[in-house]
Amino acid sequence: MDERALIIAAQQGDHDAFGELVRRYQAQLRGFAARDVQDSQDVYDLVQESFLDALRHLKSFDRDREFYPWLRAICRNRILNYFRARKSRRSGAQVLVDAAIEEIAAVREEANDDSAGRIDALKLCIARLHELQRSLLDLRYAQCIAVNDIAVRLGKSAASVTMQLQRIKAVLLECVQRQLKLAES
Amino acid sequence: MTRDQLASMVDAYRDGEIAPDDAECLATAIRQRGEESAWVLEELQTAGLVAQALDDADSEAFLRGFWERHRAEQDSEHFIHDFEEKRAVESAGRSRHWWIAAAMATFVLLAAGASLWMRTHDGSPAHLEQVRGEVVLVHRGAAQSVTSDTPLSPGDGLRITGEESSATIVFADGTRLEFGEDSVVASVTDDKSTGKKVVVGEGFFTAQVAKQPPGRPMILTTPQSEVVVLGTLFSLSVGTAVTHLETQSGNVQFKRTSDGRSVEVPAGFDAIVATADAPLVAQPLTPRSGTPRLQLEGRWTGALSPEADKLVATRYLKGDVEIWNTSTNQKQAAFRAHDKRTTAAVFSPNGLALITGSLDGSVKWWDSATGQLKATLSPGLGAVTDLCPSQDGRLLTVLSHDEHNATRIITSWDMGTRERRWGPAPLLADRLNFSPDGQVLAAARKQDRFVTIWNLETGGVTTVLRESADRSSGLLRNVLSMAFSHDGRTLAVDDLSGLVSIWDIATGQVRTRFQRHGGRIFGMGFSPDDRFLATGQQDDIIRIWDIASATPIAAFAGYSRTQTREVTFASDGRTLLTGGIRVATADKSRDGVLQLWDLPTSITPRKSDHP
Numbered sequence: 001m002d003e004r005a006l007i008i009a010a011q012q013g014d015h016d017a018f019g020e021l022v023r024r025y026q027a028q029l030r031g032f033a034a035r036d037v038q039d040s041q042d043v044y045d046l047v048q049e050s051f052l053d054a055l056r057h058l059k060s061f062d063r064d065r066e067f068y069p070w071l072r073a074i075c076r077n078r079i080l081n082y083f084r085a086r087k088s089r090r091s092g093a094q095v096l097v098d099a100a101i102e103e104i105a106a107v108r109e110e111a112n113d114d115s116a117g118r119i120d121a122l123k124l125c126i127a128r129l130h131e132l133q134r135s136l137l138d139l140r141y142a143q144c145i146a147v148n149d150i151a152v153r154l155g156k157s158a159a160s161v162t163m164q165l166q167r168i169k170a171v172l173l174e175c176v177q178r179q180l181k182l183a184e185s
Numbered sequence: 186m187t188r189d190q191l192a193s194m195v196d197a198y199r200d201g202e203i204a205p206d207d208a209e210c211l212a213t214a215i216r217q218r219g220e221e222s223a224w225v226l227e228e229l230q231t232a233g234l235v236a237q238a239l240d241d242a243d244s245e246a247f248l249r250g251f252w253e254r255h256r257a258e259q260d261s262e263h264f265i266h267d268f269e270e271k272r273a274v275e276s277a278g279r280s281r282h283w284w285i286a287a288a289m290a291t292f293v294l295l296a297a298g299a300s301l302w303m304r305t306h307d308g309s310p311a312h313l314e315q316v317r318g319e320v321v322l323v324h325r326g327a328a329q330s331v332t333s334d335t336p337l338s339p340g341d342g343l344r345i346t347g348e349e350s351s352a353t354i355v356f357a358d359g360t361r362l363e364f365g366e367d368s369v370v371a372s373v374t375d376d377k378s379t380g381k382k383v384v385v386g387e388g389f390f391t392a393q394v395a396k397q398p399p400g401r402p403m404i405l406t407t408p409q410s411e412v413v414v415l416g417t418l419f420s421l422s423v424g425t426a427v428t429h430l431e432t433q434s435g436n437v438q439f440k441r442t443s444d445g446r447s448v449e450v451p452a453g454f455d456a457i458v459a460t461a462d463a464p465l466v467a468q469p470l471t472p473r474s475g476t477p478r479l480q481l482e483g484r485w486t487g488a489l490s491p492e493a494d495k496l497v498a499t500r501y502l503k504g505d506v507e508i509w510n511t512s513t514n515q516k517q518a519a520f521r522a523h524d525k526r527t528t529a530a531v532f533s534p535n536g537l538a539l540i541t542g543s544l545d546g547s548v549k550w551w552d553s554a555t556g557q558l559k560a561t562l563s564p565g566l567g568a569v570t571d572l573c574p575s576q577d578g579r580l581l582t583v584l585s586h587d588e589h590n591a592t593r594i595i596t597s598w599d600m601g602t603r604e605r606r607w608g609p610a611p612l613l614a615d616r617l618n619f620s621p622d623g624q625v626l627a628a629a630r631k632q633d634r635f636v637t638i639w640n641l642e643t644g645g646v647t648t649v650l651r652e653s654a655d656r657s658s659g660l661l662r663n664v665l666s667m668a669f670s671h672d673g674r675t676l677a678v679d680d681l682s683g684l685v686s687i688w689d690i691a692t693g694q695v696r697t698r699f700q701r702h703g704g705r706i707f708g709m710g711f712s713p714d715d716r717f718l719a720t721g722q723q724d725d726i727i728r729i730w731d732i733a734s735a736t737p738i739a740a741f742a743g744y745s746r747t748q749t750r751e752v753t754f755a756s757d758g759r760t761l762l763t764g765g766i767r768v769a770t771a772d773k774s775r776d777g778v779l780q781l782w783d784l785p786t787s788i789t790p791r792k793s794d795h796p
Binding site: 015019022023026027030031033034035036037038039040041043044047048051052055090091092093094096097099100101103104115118119122123126137138139141142143144145146147148149150152153154158159162163165166169172173 | 188189192193196197198199200201202203204205207208209211212213215216218222226228229230231232233234235236237238239240244245247248250251252254255607608610611613634635637643644645646649651652
């Protein structure tokens with residue numbers, strides 16, 4: 001079913017049709033949110049809340065417009081609210097940096113966000129890493145364990161863990177660029 | 186600024202450990218929109234995208250989670266909508282007959298006189314008493330701070346959030362509702378024509394309801410149920426998935442909202458409303474034993490010796506430590522261990538030494554027979570808040586609180602040489618539980634949705650328990666208490682939904698969940714054979730649960746208004762030690778109580794388990 005037909009069906013209350021829209025865009029929207037929100041659990045919540053907002057206001061959506069930009073605008077509002085709401089439980093120092101990121105996020109050009117493609121490429125590239133490198137990435141980014149804690153666990157200094165992560169990310173970025181070029185060609 | 190410096194700052198920012206000066210540098214770099222700014226943003230974005238790439242939740246799991254959440258939101262919206270609609274209809278009815286209402290009001294005023302008017306706080310349905318901690322009044326959607334004696338307007342709500350917070354709603358007829366922490370009251374009204382109505386979103390409270398006028402019972406509504414009361418004493422525990430009612434006197438009608446079925450719950454009975462397919466029946470309460478074998482008031486933390494023949498108890502206000510003989514109930518020794526409060530006291534695994542930690546920042550070893558000081562350790566990392574020796578007698582884990590940086594610090598020490606093995610490491614957690622063998626620590630933070638498991642031998646995090654993407658596992662947000670089994674394979678977690686979840690640490694999955702009674706759990710512990718779980722709860726009852734059948738099989742009436750955080754079975758499984766902080770003493774100072782309970786023979790370990 002094409003997108004317009006799905007939207008019409010969803011506007012008439014067809015939950016399966018809306019489910020198909022969620023299936024189609026969830027990865028792209030999670031990629032979009034993940035650019036500004038580092039905690040994957042928070043990203044997950046924000047994107048689910050964005051789809052809930054979209055479902056709530058679906059009847060007012062103009063079918064002649066594209067669906068994803070509308071969804072992305074909803075998600076961006078959610079992200080800005082997220083930054084505002086978490087201020088009270090952040091340290092003063094963190095809030096300084098949050099504010100700077102928030103300003104940049106508010107004015108960034110969104111037209112060509114390729115986050116979903118980058119996530120797919122990252123999955124391929126992560127699978128090619130050495131097992132130790134993968135487990136380090138997992139500790140840091142999936143389990144959100146602090147660099148200092150990882151350093152204690154590995155018996156290394158925090159600086160050396162940071163450098164190791166930098167090296168892994170450099171390898172990944174290079175690999176992702178190659179994958180994206182391959183996909184283009 | 187070099188890339189390495191920038192990378193370290195970004196890491197510190199992500200971990201919540203960035204120093205103010207570094208934060209200023211990083212924020213400036215981001216705002217300049219030059220090369221450094223682009224690099225920092227790329228770095229942050231890559232981190233987010235890598236986290237997504239590592240997340241194995243596929244689109245189907247996401248979709249399942251989405252519909253689950255949609256359904257929960259709809260249930261909640263319907264609940265609030267129905268409630269608002271009912272209120273609007275009542276209000277419209279009142280305005281249609283305004284002249285009757287006015288005449289009746291005049292009559293009531295004339296008849297009741299000024300004294301009644303004063304008692305009802307200028308027309309308010311109720312007022313607040315005994316307000317402690319973080320309590321917020323929600324008046325017409327706006328949050329307001331409150332004090333004891335604040336009057337409530339019709340329709341006002343309350344949010345009681347902080348640790349040790351509580352508030353009591355008192356109606357003009359003397360009806361009292363005492364709410365504990367983590368309670369949300371959506372609305373309070375006391376309309377002369379329809380009676381008292383209280384809508385509770387979640388939390389725990391005890392109610393003492395005066396006899397209500399005929400035809401106008403007090404009605405308490407929760408997301409799952411309606412409680413109709415004519416005059417009685419009862420307690421209600423409201424989770425996001427379960428409501429539990431326990432009646433102490435009188436009769437209460439308990440109605441399940443989903444299908445309209447109801448049950449009478451008489452005194453001495455309890456009932457649970459959860460899913461629509463579960464039976465709705467009133468069951469006799471588990472009989473309660475009210476007399477501990479030993480009760481020490483004014484003490485707040487303690488530990489049993491390995492043979493359970495001695496009990497060490499610390500006084501709350503001073504650094505005093507006492508050793509009691511548990512066979513004779515006689516004090517064997519008493520001494521001032523520290524100049525400031527003694528926060529932890531434990532026996533060494535062989536029982537020969539007593540180890541104490543204090544707000545003065547030191548750890549001391551004492552001869553457990555004579556009370557003679559053997560050694561002192563000064564980690565220099567702030568106030569010592571907890572200690573745990575490993576059962577093999579090699580390691581001592583010390584938790585400290587660095588007031589300057591407002592962080593918890595964990596360090597490991599060699600018990601023999603008293604040299605540091607690893608650490609200091611920061612510990613971002615406010616809920617902690619050591620395994621009985623002292624090898625593992627579970628750490629959680631109120632706002633997080635995961636629990637980290639630390640290996641205390643190596644000082645690293647070995648496992649992270651996470652809520653499943655579709656929330657079908659146990660909930661890990663707002664964890665109040667946890668307990669390891671003795672085999673170290675499972676972790677019991679008190680769950681916001683009204684359930685206790687038993688997690689399998691190896692698989693990271695929930696093995697079983699059961700509906701708890703009596704409000705949230707402050708402290709819990711497994712029996713030596715891991716068949717039973719003892720819990721200290723908001724209703725001041727200490728319950729022993731048979732995990733296999735998910736039922737409470739024994740209960741002790743704990744000390745009134747006490748947060749029982751210490752719940753430990755003796756190694757022989759025949760005695761239970763409980764200890765806690767009394768939260769509502771008249772002078773608002775904190776105090777504690779330690780109690781020793783003899784366990785019924787049905788709970789003591791099977792012979793085959795302890796040859």
